[in-house]
Amino acid sequence: MLLDLQGIEKYFTGVAALRRGDFQVEAGEVHSLVGENGAGKSTLVKIVAGMLERDGGVMLWRGSEVNFQRPADAHANGISMVHQESLLAPRLTVAENIFLGRELETGPLLDQRRMERECAALIEEHNFPLRAGWRVEALSPAQKQLVEICRALHSASSLLIFDEPTSSLSEAESAEVFRIVRSLRGRGMGIIYITHRLDELRHVADRITILRDGETVHYSPFSEVTTEQIVHHMVGREVSTIYEREPLPPGEELLRVDLEEARLTLHAGEIVGVAGLMGAGRTELCQTIFGITPATEGAIYVRGRQVEIRSPQDAVNAGIALITEDRQKTGLALPLPLRVNITLANVDAVCRAGLVNGSREEKVAEDSQQRLQIRAASIEQLAGRLSGGNQQKIVIAKWLFRDARVLLFDEPTRGIDVGAKAEVFALMDELARSGKALLMVSSELPELLQVADRILVMRDGRLVAELPRQTTQQEIMHYAAVGK
């Protein structure tokens, strides 16, 4: 046995990311690791790759206990991780990327020729469609993934970890990755294969381990489980619904999206959920509706009338708001006070004779603070100083003041603690009741089931199913991971 993990634990600021991680890899096998977002898969493999240190449990490598403090320790034992392509330096060549941080030198100079030669040999050995001298920025996503595989192969020969290698690849490109994975297995390497796409497991997996909430809940040869069983293990028992939303009879149609990849309608008083795996195109759908990446064909209708949305301005003017998944990056001006953030999308409404009217603006900000119960010392407190939940409320307040009627929530509870989540849900419910239409993208299935009136499922950039609110996590996961 190559790797044997027993009862691995890992905590981040007191919160358990892994409680009991059990996992083994033999030489010459592909062992696939699956679980929902946040189940602890990445944490587990990062411990194996020396990027994190475990807080408890035993890690045996070839039968003896090891503790890797940095990736170099793992490399020294022949273990390496294939990262997402984003870790490559785009302006450098394939060879330069593969040797980045471990360049070969002759005296004070780089030994370019030897690095290129070794890189070319590696590429040839595995028959990759690459050249050592190509610039990485000119490569396709699949080729970049191959460069990452080369990097990993160059530093390790015993165990390779693939973390969602196909998430940005087309079907044909994915098939190429499967071929490479199988060929590495044929050379006697151990392979850990993480994926969200259950349907691709049959191309590569020999064994499967399923994590849920930081614990290993199942492992077996892959041939002994069905997709339904895998989904069941990933989701676990039925989660009792703590927050039960009383649905309203849907009112007037506020938004209709008629795009090739997605057709959907939002009515006043509705909260419609959007489920899907990472990279399924949920965020992209919101960005298209909001005009960040305008649709090239198809049409968007607001209250039955077609609107041309070419920019966020157009969307805002049409009464559409986007509460983004990354508040810090796209939602708030963190160095500015919450007063300024709240009125930012509608400064005209607090202007008198072209100038911002201080007292009017203060009143708006104070009213918003009170109505949404934003916990801040004053409206002059800087947005960057507030907690995630309160920051989220500022973003919502901004759009309420703009009087948006269609609100697109992209992962509204990300980075928010449990108490504040309930408040955000209550607020969303109140908004629906006041006649607004809400679209809610979330990776947290229990939350979707609690809050949404119906749930749309996306997979590979398309809407593949519309499910009623009585649906189950299993059913959603089935459509999200397998499609039909």
Added chain:
Amino acid sequence: MKLRSGMLQKLLPFFSLIALFVFLSLASPYFFTAINLSSVVRQTAVINIMALGMTMVIVSGGIDLSVGAILAFSGTLGTMAMVNGGGVAGGIVVGILCGLGWGLANGALITSLKIPPFIVTLGTLGIARGVTLIISNGLPVVGLPREFALLGEGSIAGVPFVLLVLLACAAVAYVTLHSSKLGRYTYALGSNKEAAIYAGIPVAKYTVAVYAICGMLSGVASMIEASRLMTGQPTAGQAYELQVIAAVVIGGGSLSGGEGSVVGTLIGAFIMGLLANGSDLLGINPYLQQAIIGAVIILAVALDEARKRRFSA
């Protein structure tokens, strides 16, 4: 308590200016005289007015390296218009419009080509300087109407006329930056451009406006410069951009955007003016003067950074 010491630190540039003023009054009998003080005002007015525009640009997260070149262009063309039948008023209008034109060009290039402002304005710096020399043949414009001298050297009831111009510009800049929609968006752009886009703000339009104002104020400054020299100098304003940026930065402006104020910039410009004037009065070697001003820039920013670090914890 924390807040109070924070306020104190924020007012540091202001107290530095006062301290410098008091020190120079004691150190030199010639400092606190009407003649000397009005000469300080006249000397710093040009940099001061340009710095007002630069404050807006820097708060928006940008930079404008072309202001000195715009000053030369506007000064040359304004004075040429003046001696070729435009009269004093006509010449001044031409000078200001030239500045506005270059500012609009900067903004349009930055937003349409999506090139960083540093590069665009480095380019327009070269273009404006070159074109100025071509138009003027490298020769200064002379024979300006005598009344034109009033702008730079005249006084009203003992108050230098340029001080009034400066105060008027500062008042307009203050209201624009601190209470107009344009000003609000300028801070938002510099604080988080992405968030501004996602808030539906027409970012390109306001970016152009900011550079246009900066260019226009360089046009205003060019007329004061020309009036003080009573010539249109095609080589005027060499390296002014650096002094202007320094004034903004000493006054608390941050080159990463979102920070800066009109009052801070005025203080920054006057600190630089007093350092130059004081060094002259105290007979300090002019070579050393340059070094002192350089050190003050670093010191001012270092203190400001220390303050921010302390209060962001």
